[in-house]
Amino acid sequence: MMLRDELDLEFDHVGVIVESLDDAAAQFARLFPIEAWTDRFDDDVLGVSVCFGREKSGLVYELIAPFGPDSPVARAARTNRDRLNQVAYRTSDLRRARDRFESQGALVLGEPKRALAFDRALVQFFYVPQGFIVELIEGVEFRHDFRRKTSLGEATFAP
Amino acid sequence: MVASRRGPETLVASSALVLRFGERGRPNVILPWVNDRTGMATLFGVIDEIKHPALHSLILRQLRLTPRHEKFLSRRFQNAAFDDLSLCDELAQRITTIAGDQIDVFCNDYDFICNIVQEEEYHFRRYDEYRLKSFQDAIAQVYANKPYMDSYMNGLLMTQMYWSNHTACFRFYRDRYLPSLPDRYEFVEVGPGHGLLLYQAASDPRARSVSGWDLSEASIAQTQSALARMGNAHRANLTIQDLFDAKAHEERFDGIGFSEVLEHLEEPDRALRHLRSVLKIGGQLFVNVPINSPAPDHLYLLRSPEEAMEAVAKAGFVIEETGFYPATNYTLEQARKLTLTISVCLIARRT
Numbered sequence: 001m002m003l004r005d006e007l008d009l010e011f012d013h014v015g016v017i018v019e020s021l022d023d024a025a026a027q028f029a030r031l032f033p034i035e036a037w038t039d040r041f042d043d044d045v046l047g048v049s050v051c052f053g054r055e056k057s058g059l060v061y062e063l064i065a066p067f068g069p070d071s072p073v074a075r076a077a078r079t080n081r082d083r084l085n086q087v088a089y090r091t092s093d094l095r096r097a098r099d100r101f102e103s104q105g106a107l108v109l110g111e112p113k114r115a116l117a118f119d120r121a122l123v124q125f126f127y128v129p130q131g132f133i134v135e136l137i138e139g140v141e142f143r144h145d146f147r148r149k150t151s152l153g154e155a156t157f158a159p
Numbered sequence: 160m161v162a163s164r165r166g167p168e169t170l171v172a173s174s175a176l177v178l179r180f181g182e183r184g185r186p187n188v189i190l191p192w193v194n195d196r197t198g199m200a201t202l203f204g205v206i207d208e209i210k211h212p213a214l215h216s217l218i219l220r221q222l223r224l225t226p227r228h229e230k231f232l233s234r235r236f237q238n239a240a241f242d243d244l245s246l247c248d249e250l251a252q253r254i255t256t257i258a259g260d261q262i263d264v265f266c267n268d269y270d271f272i273c274n275i276v277q278e279e280e281y282h283f284r285r286y287d288e289y290r291l292k293s294f295q296d297a298i299a300q301v302y303a304n305k306p307y308m309d310s311y312m313n314g315l316l317m318t319q320m321y322w323s324n325h326t327a328c329f330r331f332y333r334d335r336y337l338p339s340l341p342d343r344y345e346f347v348e349v350g351p352g353h354g355l356l357l358y359q360a361a362s363d364p365r366a367r368s369v370s371g372w373d374l375s376e377a378s379i380a381q382t383q384s385a386l387a388r389m390g391n392a393h394r395a396n397l398t399i400q401d402l403f404d405a406k407a408h409e410e411r412f413d414g415i416g417f418s419e420v421l422e423h424l425e426e427p428d429r430a431l432r433h434l435r436s437v438l439k440i441g442g443q444l445f446v447n448v449p450i451n452s453p454a455p456d457h458l459y460l461l462r463s464p465e466e467a468m469e470a471v472a473k474a475g476f477v478i479e480e481t482g483f484y485p486a487t488n489y490t491l492e493q494a495r496k497l498t499l500t501i502s503v504c505l506i507a508r509r510t
Contacts, residue, residue, distance in 0.1 A: 044496070094281060095277070095278065098277075102227070111284075112284050113284070114284065122281070122285060
């Protein structure tokens with residue numbers, strides 16, 4: 001119980017890999033009760049294009065599409081495997097969180113990087129013993145800017 | 160003995176070599192390969208105990224003590240070229256000799272250096288700067304703390320094999336820089352630290368004199384001890400010498416080694432100008448400086464290899480040769496894009 005209390009983790013989103021943001025966002029809006037969308041972010045450093053959709057209950061989906069030739073999600077997008085890719089949490093101290101995750105058996109997947117979609121906050125990925133990927137974002141204060149209201153099939157993304 | 164087929168090779172779980180560290184429930188058994196044809200045990204499919212015995216033994220020891228480095232070291236070595244492995248084996252022999260019966264301490268100190276560098280890495284990523292601002296801070300927080308410094312230096316020695324950019328710099332120095340010096344060259348290394356570079360020069364029959372300078376008595380003693388263990392102490396003249404107070408040595412040397420020192424300095428430009436003054440005209444400087452390389456005692460932040468070249472050229476040198484070596488397990492292109500460490504090696508001639 002103490003372990004959970006000591007680490008501040010706030011749920012941020014569920015990440016889903018898609019082939020194309022435009023197609024997937026429209027499809028998502030037809031399937032799920034998505035109320036609002038963020039802008040699209042083309043992140044050269046992480047090699048992904050992403051956007052976030054908030055559904056009625058408050059749950060946030062991140063749609064992740066490959067960006068650039070070395071995108072880490074290119075294979076998943078191509079092969080239809082690991083599409084439901086990650087669960088993401090915000091934390092105030094990524095370094096501390098890393099220690100905790102490592103001590104609990106998580107594998108660290110790469111070094112921390114700045115992410116465009118989070119105002120260039122540090123993000124880092126872990127493979128937890130439960131068998132899935134967790135993304136940690138440094139910045140408990142961060143909130144997505146859901147500025148785009150959409151209805152079914154109307155999700156369009158201007159660069 | 161349990162064996163399972165994988166292509167042309169047989170994976171053998173021998174109780175003497177299998178490492179288990181399974182408390183965390185992750186894939187966690189390291190198994191050396193035994194090649195059917197040669198019968199040799201290999202680590203990561205490439206490091207075999209006959210061709211690279213010192214490296215093989217040191218990595219096994221490292222992984223027994225600190226299994227969390229398995230993934231990193233596996234990636235570091237599994238695609239390494241044979242001559243890279245041979246050089247690492249040579250370095251492993253020297254490091255094992257320097258460490259003597261303290262080799263386990265050195266392995267644990269490698270883990271220590273990874274932790275402290277990681278701490279700095281987070282600071283660097285958060286604020287886009289090195290944490291320390293002045294040499295006084297470095298003294299207070301790092302250099303004056305002997306146990307910390309000892310562990311730091313031991314760990315750094317291990318990185319000469321484990322971090323491919325460090326190995327590549329050693330190779331550049333041995334294969335490109337030293338042969339570029341004239342016959343019967345006079346050489347000084349400023350800040351010889353672990354002593355591996357100085358030892359290499361002291362073992363070169365073409366060298367007429369080999370010196371090592373450092374400001375710190377403790378550092379000189381450490382280099383002396385390393386050279387004595389490797390067996391070439393008599394050929395190197397180690398002295399406590401402030402580079403900024405080296406007037407008596409003006410235009411004396413054919414070559415100067417300046418490896419992983421620049422990034423520790425408050426006045427790097429001034430240091431480069433002083434280095435120039437103790438070189439003969441036409442003499443060659445070897446610089447090894449890491450860019451984007453957060454560490455507990457790094458002050459001088461260079462952001463690109465080109466910036467490093469410019470700093471050296473500005474001090475009155477012509478750059479003759481360069482080598483850019485990205486952080487382990489990254490390509491140069493990736494390192495540039497992600498602002499990761501690149502070790503920059505330069506041969507610079509005094510005009």
